[in-house]
Amino acid sequence: MPRILDAAARDRAVIDAAWQVIAREGITALTVRRVAAQAGLAPSSLRYTFPSQAVVREKAIIAVSEHLSGRVAALPAGLTGRAWARAALLELLPLDQQRRLEMEVFLAFGMAALADETLQPLWNATDAVVRDVCARAIEAAKGEAAGGEAGPHLDRLHALVDGLAFHLLVRPDQQDGWAQTVIDRELDSLL
Template sequence: MPRLIDHDARRAELAEAVWRVLARDGVAAVSVRNVAAEAGVSAGSLRHVLPTKSLLLAAAMELVVERATARFGTHPRDLETRADAVALLSEMLPLDDERRLEMRTHLALSAETANDPALAELRRAPDDGVRTGCRVVLELARAQGRLRRGLDLDAETLRLHVLVDGVALHLLGGLLDAETARTLLEEHLARLWVRSGPRS
């Protein structure tokens, strides 16, 4: 009986191989041959799934968005404290090996869009995801009576997005540690939170 192939799992394995090549050798090293060697498959079999560098990078970026969205979705939506909101936002920060690989992939793809405009739309996907994540946190906080009245949620989403991006870059560059990163997010949210009780 022929063996069934889980195409989604295979694609994820290949995308993870792209992550590793990117992290170790940079975007210039991403090729069908190098990724195939990293994944332990033949170049011919890889070409059946992802035949070009652009498609390899696209698959890697799609997996970044998929994994980040899945992590975000595992958190409870009741923001009892600011720490709960920080925990949600922290899923978008490079605080472990996998998330550092994801962010390096995002940055590599961002650089590659100058050479391949076809990747521009995909390059925006993680940015859109971070902005959406920030918006979700603020909307949850507002719906649960945690935010001060009269805040412009569009403006606050932009501010939070910029903060999360900046903190992420500084974490990746070793300029911040995880505790300081979370403290910066908590201090920012403290300016938005109600002061006299969660629902007053």
């Protein structure tokens, strides 16, 4: 067995290349050849671990949900209650380059999934991660006295978070603290 390939590292490199291509050229440009070029591979080499374009798409969107839930799980253990809610929700917004990349891929696939039903289960799973973070943020912010009808609050917060993410991507000429302020007011309104 020669030249053992670190499959996980290869996956990470290719997925990162796919994200870069999506962010720079749009999801239309997510082609085997472009991803391979971005990753520094020959297209035929890329196909050794990603046998088809569909696999590239699938792993790229799955990686978004893994990154999101991983980052929320890695929040400082000391955070509780409203502080945790605030920090968790901010992990869902494109407030730095890394989060911007993730949200760009997330929303691009969300629109793509509208027309490509093979993408829907994967994207819905990622969407469910976001929704779950929102739900836990509501619980945390409300304190122990939770329960009741979380439906309207959750729908509203979830829509607001995705709307904020979209606006931060598409209208980056905002002053810095804007989105945080909106989140803070939303948390206030929960009480």
